Amino acid sequence: MSDSTTLWLLGDQLDPTLDALAAADEVLLIEASGFADRKPYHAHKLTLVFSAMRHARDDLRERGHDVTYLRADSFGDGVAAFLADRPDATLRLMRPPSHGAGERLREIVTAHGGTLELVENERFYTTPADWHAWTGEHDSDRTYRQEHWYRHVRRETGVLMDGDAPVGGEWNYDDHNQETPPDDWEPPEPRRFEPDALTRETHEWVTERFDTWGNDSLDGFGWPVTREEALAALDDFVERRLPAFGRYQDAMVGTEPFLAHSLLSPAINLGLLDPREAVDAVETAYEERGVEPGGYDPSSAETTLEAFRSDDGPDGDDTTGGSDDATDGDGGATDVYGDAASVPLNAAEGFIRQVLGWREFMRHVYREAMPELATANQLDQERSLPPAYWDGDTDMTCLSEAVGNVREYGYAHHIERLMVLSNFALVYGADPRELNDWFHLGFVDAYHWVTTPNVVAMGSFGTDVLSSKPYASSGSYVNRMSDHCASCPYAVSRTTGEGACPFNALYWDFLKENEELLRGTGRMGLMYSHVDNKDDAEWEAIRDRAKRVRELAAEGEL
Structure with missing residues (x-):
């Protein structure tokens, strides 16, 4: 039996700072591409996933890790190739969040003579044990509500907390996040990352190898594919777009697909960016540049997304196209929220609710349901x-x-x-x-x-x-x-x-x-x-x- 341990990293576990890497003698990455034959995936999605994996391979090697990178049609083929000359190898894998994936991969490894140990996934704030401690015994008929979970995690982590109370006195500032921008407002351009040679090579392979959907040109592709780029994207959001993110979070504007949104979810879900890093950066920005939310009286707003989340709900009967009370307030962002560099509490809380609250909540409800x-x-x-x-x-x-x-x-x-x-x-x-x-x-x-x-x-x-x-x-x-x-x-x-x-x-x-x-x-x-x-x-x-x-x-x- 081999004494060495191989850490198997999946394509959504690409963080080079993982604690699991410190205990690994070797790293295994299997680029299993057969899934892309089963659906016409967006060309940018496939380019992003495969390019990020290939960049992670190179980054890990530069950091001194012994990396085996295999390209195969399926995980089964990749595992078979890896174990062919090391039948007693022990693999360790952070448990994937998708249903049953960990058990299926363990069966594959076992079938080829190896051993797979599943360990806790570091890519989330909370664990299944944390969830079950909060919910009690599992009940297949149970329903779950995000707001209660969100407040619980805030208390447990201390994020945006002032002792036992939420910073600002309110847990949720969603009613300050439903304005539509004035006609003369222009959102800051998001940071775009020019595809390098490896991304271009990957994209050429993707478009030749698979039947894809959507834009198959790289002209509109600007997603971060490396850890360095993901950190730069986070810095750019916090410095340039977070100040306006909150109040226009729910708005839709023609010809403006990104507005002031963070665009960080691809990097977080790939593992290039840790969710804690994003939350910490936004919380720090508020601590250093924060101002209280203000502006219109949210009680005067008519149908808003918050109404869908509340017990009242929109009646849906007003199809007259009346004015949006939320936009009839006190003028521009600088009037209400301070200078352009200020970070309103509703912006910080709104982002943190998405990551610390909703993302964690989705993961656990998915597991349970x-x-x-x-x-x-x-x-x-x-x-x-x-x-x-x-x-x-x-x-x-x-x-x-x-x-x-x-x-x-x-x-x-x-x-x-x-x-x-x-x-x-x-x-x-x-x-x-x-x-x-x-x-x-x-x-x-x-x-x-x-x-x-x-x-x-x-x-x-x-x-x-x-x-x-x-x-x-x-x-x-x-x-x-x-x-x-x-x-x-x-x-x-x-x-x-x-x-x-x-x-x-x-x-x-x-x-x-x-x-x-x-x-x-x-x-x-x-x-x-x-x-x-x-x-x-x-x-x-x-x-x-x-x-x-x-x-x-x-x-x-x-």
Whole structure:
């Protein structure tokens, strides 16, 4: 039996500072590419994943590690090649977050005569033991709510805490993160990393070897592929875009795919950047340059994403395209939030909530809810995704913009993902599994453990494990949070008839179609009071319009 230990690093475990590396005699990386034959992945996603692995190989070698790098069709082929001349080798692997992956890889190693030890994954703040200590005994029928978990982790880690109380006195500043920017606001350009020779070589191989989807040119590719670039991306976000991130976090602006978002999720999910580093950098920036949030009175805002998260919820009835109260406040960012270098508390807390709260929460809910979560479909929705999700060809400005951003960059920010891409698929009646596959293959930061709870549970309401009501809305929400409706040929002020916003009739038809399940959830009362106020003639017009919208969408003519 060999006394040496080989640390097997997967393609999402590329952090050269891992504690597990210190105890390893050798490092194994297997570039298993067969998965990319099974779906038409975005060319940028495949380029990013394979380039990051190859750069990590070189970086680890420069740091003095003995690295074996194997290219194979499958992990089975790679393990067989590695163990061919060392049948008694002991491998160690940080447990992958995707369901059953660790056990499947252990079976592969065992079948080829080796031994695989699974150890805790360092790529997260919290462990399964931490989660179970908080939740108690596992219950397959249990539902989970992020806010309670988020507060618990804040207390345990001390992040943004003032003793036993949250910094600023509030746990969550989401109601300060829902403004739309003024017309003359220009977001800081994100840091773009010019592809080097190895990335270009990788991209050429990807586009020749695989059938891909989306933009297959490197012109729009600027993602960090090395640890050094990931750290530079973090510094750039904290210094230049974090000050504006909070207040415009939920906004959608035409021709501005990135706004002030961090764009760090690909690097974090690959392991090039530790989530603790991102949280610590943002918390430090607030400690050094922080100001209190301010501006409009959030109690005056109408339909916001927070309403979806609260017990009240939006009624979805306002399709008149009224003004967004959240933008009628006290002027520009410098008036309310200090100078351009200041870091508002709502910006720092909003980012930290995404990483420390939501990312950790998704990982654990995924573990608890699988494997049933992957096929959950409590609304029995079975329609195929409309062609617009693949070609972006639709007159709906919001959908065209969101799909266009995914096709071009392999990216769309969280509101586009939830309130346009998932929302439309939900009220249209798309199969959650097909939507999940689309997110998985199209987004550069998507992995099964990330997309499945977000898309199947939250976006598609395939199960109530994450939320007690669906994230469905009419065109009113898009109108309040974007500039899309002003240039759209569809009228957001109309529900029925030719030229009416497709979201509106689909929304009401969705509520009527799923009334038996949704009316009794306890959080849908206001919505169904509006359902009850519509007479037979109005419902006939709504259903006619919804039917026509679905026909046009299915034919690629919407």
